[in-house]
Amino acid sequence: MKKIVVVGYGPAAHRLVEALLQRGFDGRITVIGEEPRPAYDRVALTSYLSGVSAEDLSYPVPEQAVVRLGSRVTGIDRQARVVTVEGGAREPYDVLVLATGSAPFVPPVPGAEHAYVYRTIDDLDAIRLAAKEAADGVVVGGGLLGLEAADALRSLGLRTHIVEMSPWLMPRQVDEGGGSVLKAHIEELGLSVHAGAGVQEIVTDDKGQVAGLRKPDGTIIDAQVVVFSAGIRPRDELARASGLEVGERGGIVVDSAMRTSDPDIYAIGECALSGGMIYGLVGPCFTMAEVAADRILGGGAGFEGADMSTKLKLLGVEVAQFGAMTGALDVTYMDPVAGVYKRLFISDDAQTLLGGICVGDASPYTSLRSFVGKPLPAPPSDLLFTGGGAQLELPDDAQVCSCNNVSAGAVRSAIADHGCADVPGIKACTRAGTTCGSCVPMLKQLLEKSGVEVSKNLCEHFAYSRAELFDIVRVRGITTFSELIAAHGDGRGCDICKPAVASILASLHNGHVLDGEMATLQDTNDRFLANIQKNGTYSVVPRIPGGEITPDKLIVIGEVARDFGLYTKITGGQRIDLFGASVDQLPEIWRRLVDAGFESGHAYGKALRTVKSCVGSTWCRYGVQDSVGLAIELELRYRGLRSPHKLKSAVSGCARECAEARSKDFGIIATEQGWNLYVGGNGGFKPRHADLLAGDLSTEELLRTIDRFLMFYIRTADRLQRTAAWVESLDGGLDYLRSVIIDDSLGICADLDAHMSQHVATYQDEWRATLEDPEKLSRFVSFVNAPGVPDPSIVFATERGQIKPVVLS
Amino acid sequence: MSWVNVCGYQVLQPERGVCALVDGRQVALFRTHDGVVHALGNQDPFSGAYVLSRGIVGTRKGEPTVASPLHKQVFSLVTGHCLDEPAVTVPVYQVRLDGELVQVAVSV
Numbered sequence: 001m002k003k004i005v006v007v008g009y010g011p012a013a014h015r016l017v018e019a020l021l022q023r024g025f026d027g028r029i030t031v032i033g034e035e036p037r038p039a040y041d042r043v044a045l046t047s048y049l050s051g052v053s054a055e056d057l058s059y060p061v062p063e064q065a066v067v068r069l070g071s072r073v074t075g076i077d078r079q080a081r082v083v084t085v086e087g088g089a090r091e092p093y094d095v096l097v098l099a100t101g102s103a104p105f106v107p108p109v110p111g112a113e114h115a116y117v118y119r120t121i122d123d124l125d126a127i128r129l130a131a132k133e134a135a136d137g138v139v140v141g142g143g144l145l146g147l148e149a150a151d152a153l154r155s156l157g158l159r160t161h162i163v164e165m166s167p168w169l170m171p172r173q174v175d176e177g178g179g180s181v182l183k184a185h186i187e188e189l190g191l192s193v194h195a196g197a198g199v200q201e202i203v204t205d206d207k208g209q210v211a212g213l214r215k216p217d218g219t220i221i222d223a224q225v226v227v228f229s230a231g232i233r234p235r236d237e238l239a240r241a242s243g244l245e246v247g248e249r250g251g252i253v254v255d256s257a258m259r260t261s262d263p264d265i266y267a268i269g270e271c272a273l274s275g276g277m278i279y280g281l282v283g284p285c286f287t288m289a290e291v292a293a294d295r296i297l298g299g300g301a302g303f304e305g306a307d308m309s310t311k312l313k314l315l316g317v318e319v320a321q322f323g324a325m326t327g328a329l330d331v332t333y334m335d336p337v338a339g340v341y342k343r344l345f346i347s348d349d350a351q352t353l354l355g356g357i358c359v360g361d362a363s364p365y366t367s368l369r370s371f372v373g374k375p376l377p378a379p380p381s382d383l384l385f386t387g388g389g390a391q392l393e394l395p396d397d398a399q400v401c402s403c404n405n406v407s408a409g410a411v412r413s414a415i416a417d418h419g420c421a422d423v424p425g426i427k428a429c430t431r432a433g434t435t436c437g438s439c440v441p442m443l444k445q446l447l448e449k450s451g452v453e454v455s456k457n458l459c460e461h462f463a464y465s466r467a468e469l470f471d472i473v474r475v476r477g478i479t480t481f482s483e484l485i486a487a488h489g490d491g492r493g494c495d496i497c498k499p500a501v502a503s504i505l506a507s508l509h510n511g512h513v514l515d516g517e518m519a520t521l522q523d524t525n526d527r528f529l530a531n532i533q534k535n536g537t538y539s540v541v542p543r544i545p546g547g548e549i550t551p552d553k554l555i556v557i558g559e560v561a562r563d564f565g566l567y568t569k570i571t572g573g574q575r576i577d578l579f580g581a582s583v584d585q586l587p588e589i590w591r592r593l594v595d596a597g598f599e600s601g602h603a604y605g606k607a608l609r610t611v612k613s614c615v616g617s618t619w620c621r622y623g624v625q626d627s628v629g630l631a632i633e634l635e636l637r638y639r640g641l642r643s644p645h646k647l648k649s650a651v652s653g654c655a656r657e658c659a660e661a662r663s664k665d666f667g668i669i670a671t672e673q674g675w676n677l678y679v680g681g682n683g684g685f686k687p688r689h690a691d692l693l694a695g696d697l698s699t700e701e702l703l704r705t706i707d708r709f710l711m712f713y714i715r716t717a718d719r720l721q722r723t724a725a726w727v728e729s730l731d732g733g734l735d736y737l738r739s740v741i742i743d744d745s746l747g748i749c750a751d752l753d754a755h756m757s758q759h760v761a762t763y764q765d766e767w768r769a770t771l772e773d774p775e776k777l778s779r780f781v782s783f784v785n786a787p788g789v790p791d792p793s794i795v796f797a798t799e800r801g802q803i804k805p806v807v808l809s
Numbered sequence: 810m811s812w813v814n815v816c817g818y819q820v821l822q823p824e825r826g827v828c829a830l831v832d833g834r835q836v837a838l839f840r841t842h843d844g845v846v847h848a849l850g851n852q853d854p855f856s857g858a859y860v861l862s863r864g865i866v867g868t869r870k871g872e873p874t875v876a877s878p879l880h881k882q883v884f885s886l887v888t889g890h891c892l893d894e895p896a897v898t899v900p901v902y903q904v905r906l907d908g909e910l911v912q913v914a915v916s917v
């Protein structure tokens with residue numbers, strides 16, 4: 001059995017192990033990584049500072065591999081084919097793969113030992129800690145990673161400076177013109193740019209604390225935090241020490257099979273020097289991993305270089321570069337007022353696209369990157385103005401996803417031959433769009449052009465999606481199902497469209513769900529305001545806002561359960577469920593509950609269920625805010641709100657998150673300054689952690705943001721689409737959501753606010769209203785011709801001292 | 810054939826089923842939008858629970874239907890056939906109006 005040892009556990013190593021296992025390798029794989037955690041998505045590192053956890057960033061650890069974390073390899077004995085690990089352990093190999101990545105370059109200036117670097121989660125923890133005590137920060141390096149680090153310092157609340165040696169920012173990606181537009185953008189955000197400047201020393205005060213950075217001209221930039229991001233150096237020290245060939249300026253020399261000068265040793269990722277190049281992007285690192293896996297298992301794959309195009313959004317500015325950065329001809333579009341700079345490079349015969357640079361608007365990148373080296377698809381000026389638009393026909397061999405090296409042809413085949421009908425389908429089938437996501441718009445275009453008609457029709461009765469029906473009902477002022485189906489549908493509806501329309505009508509008008517024709521649209525749960533169980537009985541859940549209840553009320557629930565012989569269970573939502581009620585019993589049970597001050601918990605509805613809470617700052621020694629108080633306020637505000645699917649929420653009183661708020665549709669976690677709002681979480685079949693939508697909100701801001709989030713969801717989601725799937729389906733994701741509900745980019749916020757105010761003002765308890773209405777009450781009978789006769793099919797047995805249903809067949 | 814009085818026609822709200830106990834059998838009664846009354850056995854054959862009268866009434870390709878409230882299988886109100894699983898059926902009973910009175914016959 002072959003033994004493969006992998007040194008380093010970053011993205012490249014992870015991909016290698018995955019590729020080996022996928023190709024059926026069944027020998028032993030040992031991965032030895034220096035960091036204390038499994039490989040994680042370094043590309044998304046910065047999101048760690050905005051609340052994404054280390055676990056969320058981590059790749060899954062394959063069960064079939066032996067993984068040693070927090071272990072540094074210190075030597076390779078090529079003769080004996082053994083590596084030594086710090087502490088003395090030895091690991092024999094048949095094949096060794098070096099995936100040691102690179103380290104930030106720290107220039108040897110006095111005081112450099114006090115500076116930070118920006119590469120690992122541990123680095124970020126250290127920077128975050130230092131930023132707490134600081135007011136100003138400097139980043140040395142104005143390249144891609146430097147700007148990202150500067151953005152991070154800014155988000156930590158520091159006044160931030162950027163020092164760049166070259167005369168303009170991002171010299172590797174943009175030319176001077178692009179650099180000047182970029183600089184204007186960044187300065188507008190309040191960052192200071194010092195281009196064409198170097199570092200003389202890091203200055204410390206008499207206590208040895210960092211006080212600033214001295215430039216060669218002697219001037220000092222005051223700062224308590226200094227981060228170096230001035231380039232990377234491949235980590236080739238192991239290879240060097242064991243006599244493998246390394247490049248003059250670093251990097252482990254490999255051939256196109258990713259083999260080093262020792263045929264049993266491979267090198268992949270950022271530590272490898274291939275064709276004289278170090279590839280500092282994750283896409284090529286993945287390709288190298290795939291090639292090495294193939295070769296180790298006897299295949300013939302080769303690495304022939306890679307597209308180094310980049311597109312990123314830094315500090316809110318889109319910057320992109322693709323193909324060559326020079327050409328015989330070029331066409332430039334510059335609008336300093338709007339902050340847009342676009343330039344295309346073209347061959348001397350004006351026929352072939354060579355490359356391009358964009359600042360402020362990256363649309364040409366998306367549409368044109370695949371045309372590099374190919375005939376221009378349209379006159380260059382059109383391409384610059386419109387970004388090429390959606391009309392361009394991509395050749396099959398054009399690369400669509402550079403992170404995972406997927407061509408337009410492969411995507412087309414996924415659609416045509418494998419039946420992929422949406423973006424998630426294509427992602428699963430081809431991996432395209434799963435890493436940086438910048439090609440997702442192209443995937444959409446390819447789908448649209450393929451003619452795949454994704455039917456969004458609700459059912460055979462309505463040729464509209466739920467969101468379209470919502471608009472029809474709202475704009476036309478429709479108030480009944482019969483009116484709607486007569487004018488805009490066919491037939492008499494079904495179990496799909498009727499509850500959906502009932503929910504839309506309830507969201508818009510907030511009438512009683514059992515009024516008139518409304519009653520006939522409801523699922524049995526809404527029809528009896530209770531949850532049907534397997535034997536046709538129902539369960540009853542009174543609302544217990546925030547999970548807070550007085551002993552007296554608790555006793556009432558106990559008495560009701562005892563008197564009606566109901567099976568009693570505590571739910572996951574911090575309330576109590578009483579099972580086994582027949583429809584005849586429901587009004588009697590509720591009369592007792594309503595008299596004692598309870599109201600419907602809407603456990604039966606596609607509506608707000610509960611707002612869970614931890615005990616919070618009132619009792620807990622760690623709490624920083626009153627989580628129970630907020631949970632009650634939220635639950636009372638949104639109770640009865642009908643929505644496309646059920647809504648769950650929770651509030652935690654501090655970052656320890658005892659209420660599990662991030663598994664909820666909207667979850668709130670207290671901070672020292674206010675509240676962090678997370679949206680789109682889900683437990684259940686497909687668990688998903690909620691994403692941070694906005695941080696450090698006051699209670700007023702929080703309510704406003706949740707109001708709009710919920711109303712926008714209610715208006716635009718599909719039927720039975722939880723917020724998790726809805727957030728994922730939004731074109732433009734969370735940024736888009738923020739632009740709509742925080743920046744009001746669609747101009748609908750006033751409308752959303754008014755809609756929620758109307759809901760809050762017109763809420764009524766459905767059960768109290770039902771008890772007061774004899775017509776509604778008359779429906780709660782088992783038999784229309786024998787009211788009061790119990791349903792003989794309902795039979796119970798006893799288990800652990802309580803009833804359980806017996807279904808007669 | 811014996812007809813049993815069940816309820817007044819006005820008690821039947823369009824597209825909202827009720828259940829009647831007729832000679833010891835549970836009969837689900839539905840008045841469709843066009844005013845016709847249908848009667849099926851109330852037991853859902855998939856779950857064994859007596860719940861069909863509480864399902865949502867509608868149409869499938871023009872045929873009047875009810876969907877089981879437990880797992881949503883759809884039954885024809887005319888033939889009693891399950892339209893999602895044709896091998897499964899529920900009994901269909903005869904109904905008629907005697908003036909304002911709805912009458913059902915369960916015996917053959």
Ligand SMILES: Cc1cc2nc3c(=O)[nH]c(=O)nc-3n(C[C@H](O)[C@H](O)[C@H](O)COP(=O)(O)OP(=O)(O)OC[C@H]3O[C@@H](n4cnc5c(N)ncnc54)[C@H](O)[C@@H]3O)c2cc1C
Nearest residue numbers: 008009010011012034042072073100101102269270281282
């Ligand atoms: C902030 C940031 C943003 C980025 N953004 C982008 C982006 O937008 N797009 C893009 O394409 N790329 C981006 N990158 C680059 C991308 O992260 C790298 O290309 C990628 O991580 C390279 O993967 P790797 O596995 O080769 O190396 P690494 O990720 O560096 O992993 C190597 C691992 O090996 C370990 N190691 C080294 N030596 C030893 C040893 N002797 N023993 C044990 N373990 C060892 C290291 O500790 C490290 O964990 C970004 C990088 C950073 C830091």
Ligand code: SF4
Nearest residue numbers: 614620623653654658
């Ligand atoms: S989340 Fe914080 S405040 Fe709430 S119970 Fe846990 S530790 Fe206490």
